[in-house]
Amino acid sequence: MLHATGPLLTVELDDSTTVETDIEDAARRYIGGRGLATKLAHDRTPFDADPLGPENRLVFTTGPMQVSTMSFTGRTNCTAVSPLTDGLCSSNAGGFLSRHVADTGYSAIEFVGAADELTVVHVTDEGVTFEAVPGLEGAPVPETAAYLDDEHGIGSDRTAIVGPAGENEVRFASIMTTEERAFGRGGLGAVLGSKNVKALTVGGDSRPDLELPGTADEIHREAATDDHIMKRQGTVSVLSLANEMDGLPSYYFSERSFEGADGIDGEAVEEKKYKKGTCSACAFACKLPTRDEARGVETEGPEFEVAMAFGSNAGVDDIVDVMISNELCDRYGLDAISTGNTIAAYLESEEAFGDTELIHELVEKIARREGIGDTLAGGIHRVHGELGVDDWTVKGLDFAAHEGRLLHGQALSYAVANRGADHMYATFYSVEYPLVDAAEAMDPAGMAGKAERLVERENLMALNDSGVVCKFSRDYMTPERYEMLFGADFEDLLAVGARTVTLERHFNNRRGFDRGDDALPYDIPDLERGLEEYYEARGWIDGVVPEEALPEDAAEPAA
Template identity: 75%
Template sequence: MLTIDVGDRTTSETEIESIHREYLGGRGLATRLAHERIPFDVDPFDPANRLFFTTGPMQASTMSFTGRMNCTGVSPLTDGLLSSNAGGFMSRNFTAAGYGAVEIAGASDELLVIHVRDDGVTFEPVPELEDATVSGTLSYLEDEHGVTSDQTAVIGPAGEREVRFASIMTSEERAFGRGGLGAVLGSKNVKAVTFDGDSDIDLAGEISATQGEIHREAATDDHIMKEQGTVAVMDLANEVEGLPSYYFSEQQFEGVEGINGAAVADKKYKKGTCSACAFACKLPTRDEEAGVETEGPEFEVAMAFGSNSGIDDIVEVMKSNRLCDEYGLDAISAGNTVAAYLAAEDEFGNADLIHDLVEKIAYREGVGDDLAEGIDRVHEDLGVDNWTVKGMDFAAHEGRVLHGQGLSYAVANRGADHMYATFYSVEYPLVPEEDALEPTGTLGKADRLVQRENLMALNDSGVVCKFSRDYMTPERYEQLFDADFEELLAVGARTVTLERHFNNQRGFDRADDDLPYDLPDFEEALEEYYDVRGWDDGVVPEDAVPYAGEA
């Protein structure tokens, strides 16, 4: 691990092999390091908060579904320990710099770019980049240093102004999005971090055959996500009355055809992918008449800036998506927060107002200064319901219809985030019939929910994309990681437990595992979940903290 203290501009290295063995890499590794090295009572914007960029062993491979990496810190949105995951092309450039983890600590007295190379670290003061957009910063780095967007983690003005849902952008349009870690980087006065080098990592074990099989299947499979991305599920969600609309007041949207998968596919002009991935499920889109070009929008963004904001025109959603990428905002939280304002002002469907609000949030101007705090902190002033869990606003998969997904939102350490367990996939269902569950009811789902949470934490530690679900079998996990599948799931269990324990020390307990709506047998289902986890009323017993050695 490379530690960079931006306050005194020093670096140090720490051997972390023993932790790698227990937590693989990615989210697991970063959670373990954060649990030891971040004070439990830290304010998210205090210099004592730290950010951990981490990859996993699969980033040293060339297999599909492995072009992702992790960032972890205490979230200014949820006030808990949180990990965010980004795709694109940075992970292998990060790996080439020679580190399994890069820790950023302290706070600089002037705006910096940090250049991480396998032969050293340099600190570059960049006062001229104050308030620069993401693309403006990337242009500077390429012109001055020959550094590409695929080598860079960068914040926009939203991060500099500590918007609580500011993102860290990479590969120009990919985001460490949910949870506001861009604001943490901004609080440290770091505009960008670049990675480069020629380091090579040897993988143990014979895994090339399994890699080849997965890569070939990803390339040849005729999957709808290759054409429509995640927004392919929107028509199904709308059909089952599970599409949040008009700031969560309705569950169907009459204008769905204007923002659904077909609408996005109509604007797609080329294939898009992440590093080494043949699945190519990304959606580069453009509308020449409107002069807008972006990537996506994905389903969550099409909900937040579309149905939830009363917008039935995919081009207007594309404009919102592009603005969020430029300013460095989590497009899901930005869209939902804008939708809350539209509800308060009876302005659903006002696209010009929406775009204006996105800019005002990014620069904390006027009403944007309040909205930049997020729904949990501003809903009372707006006079709207608080559609959040642990401060995190809801994703698109509707827990009022998919009850196991609703339970997942309630218990997830990250709040109302769909990717923490991806439980929606077994309730729509998007999995084979033999693996599916009835969407109604919460009882009897705890075992499956815990298994899903552990598996997703394993993927985030590997690091393996969660959209590999049709290709990654237990046998393939064992072949790729040279370990028993149950041992691998235990990595996920340790990670989830450490996250929960950290947040317990910050005051999180059963009261935070709640929803703004009722589900059948919810309290009993919570008990089932706690029993499976071995927690007491949402709190990890001290003798159950899975610590493994010293860093």
């Protein structure tokens, strides 16, 4: 089975030392990316680790595809215990970082402990250096990227940076790469910030050799020539469909359609798009470089989730206002989905929907933890009581745009996902709108047949995250192509995904998670039946992984 190669580099921040560890056996079993990182975290991070404490280990990982030139492979994984959900969380970012991580020769770069002062860690195949950067305290992401370029000739494509939000341990802070691509959900930027690491830079000339079959060229060619709507409008292309189906969260989830949808939909974004945008080596080019000269804003996006969070959910119907919110989140290092949803909760409490001046002011206040921003920096789950609003989260993670009250399989996915109310954990919405061929589609209503299908999709998405292969390759990656590319039976590949999901769940179980955490803030017909069928398909008992269901290589972490 194709898998990542290269050792684990552990960066011991307490004393600025490093250790290399052979992880060939783990890579062979978990491929790379999220799978490998989950295995390392499960076995090396204490189950009772404080997410913002020095014992929490944060690891960046690549997969075998990151040394190829195939489309849909420009992504990097990051994993740690989340300060937002308190469970194990993996997030991946696009852009151009992945090939540079592979160039170091390491398949995983892990941080543990905490530096005495604000530090940039430079990792190459020739060694690791630690640079104290007190002058960058509080610096936004673009200023930090400019410093690294000016002082070291390191472009933003070789960096992973935290902004003020990460330094201030905002629980939904992101890690930014290529300035505008984010390791977004779960607050991993706060974890890196808690370790006093301002940035990681990577580079070298030790990328492993890889020869892929002609299938890779076929995928690349199809990605380049296909006339796909996402090439013009990105994921926001689905916003109008969602709104027409009464499935667009609006006004802090109190409504399911938005009268101003045409001001923030795919056509509105396409009007502001001024060039093509892509990730490393990808011919699909679905990114959205946008700008509005009249108001002086240039950003990338917004995608659908952000158009919901800062648009319909905040009562905003002007795409330029949403673009400004998006750019501010990138600048300060914030997950735009959680930031928008948290601000929407505040707007609900203040009866201030649509107040764009207040919204933009709140983004910086949250990042700096100033005034009400200090309260909101805890996220919806921690502050909803104080605000007097409902808790629209699962496991502490706020909802994505795909409406579970319409798409019942997606609702089940939100409930059971180890990461919380995350649309990408299984992308079940795609079979319920549907965005797939009719033969693969399912009725959005009800739970019939959905639990087993959900298990399959969770396993497939975990496989993609381990490869690492972009989720938007769904129209191009068939079981036969997976087998050709990874040199293994498709069922064996899905088993890698199953092991990954199981280890995540077991880690969270040891932190106290059980069936009670697989809950929604709204009622769905037959949800309990769906949960029972899901647990049965997984071999779990009331949301808990029994010892006999654990992968045979699962280990207890070191004390």
